[in-house]
Amino acid sequence: MARFLVVLDVDSTLIENEVIELLADVAGTLPRVAEITLSAMNGELDFEQSLRSRVATLKGLPASVFDDVAPRITVTAGVPEMVAGVQSAGGRVAVVSGGFHELLDPVAEALGLDHWRANRLEVVDGVLTGGLVGPIIDAKAKADTLREWADDFGIPLSQTVAVGDGANDLEMMAITGLAVGFDAKAPVRDEAHVLIDVRDLSALLPLLGLRG
Secondary structure: OOOEEEEEOOEOOOEOOOHHHHHHHHHOOHHHHHHHHHHHHOOOOOHHHHHHHHHHOOOOOEOOHHHHHHHHOOEOOOHHHHHHHHHHOOEEEEEEEEEEHHHHHHHHHHHOOOEEEEEEEEEEOOEEEEEEEOOOOOHHHHHHHHHHHHHHHOOOHHHEEEEEOOHHHHHHHHOOOEEEEEOOOHHHHHHOOEEEOOOOHHHHHHHOOOOO
């Protein structure tokens, strides 16, 4: 039986990058996408609307772009230590992302995460259509996912931890036992129980009573 569950955001939390911006850089649409991303993270735009607007700018990219962009993803300092510390204490580590499975899967597998969930980009005949496939991972879906995983592991919500940085993380942070803002944007700084302002996720361990 798992003792507790830590669920993290991915972009600018588990990793240093915003994956949509890495893809947009290849597509030549980075300035527009970065502007929309910032507005969404500050809670000024509906997340699903902003995601669809940003993904639409990727239309026409070859699916090989995933292999091109993957090496540019940088895992945040302290993540392997954090994962090892939580798991060795009987906890589980999961991530839920408004980003994309195509780039998250290899990162999550390499880190040995217990669960992960993200959006999927639509690819037809080896080319991105500018659309998405399946349900959108937005703020509500993040909260629902945390609740689902806690139930799967038999962990009460009071024994869950949510770590995030943007407005899209607020709903899952609101239902968790401990809400941690990681180098967080303004809306999260107001709502988080505790803030980590160094970009090192091993700093989470002492907050959980574990040694860093």
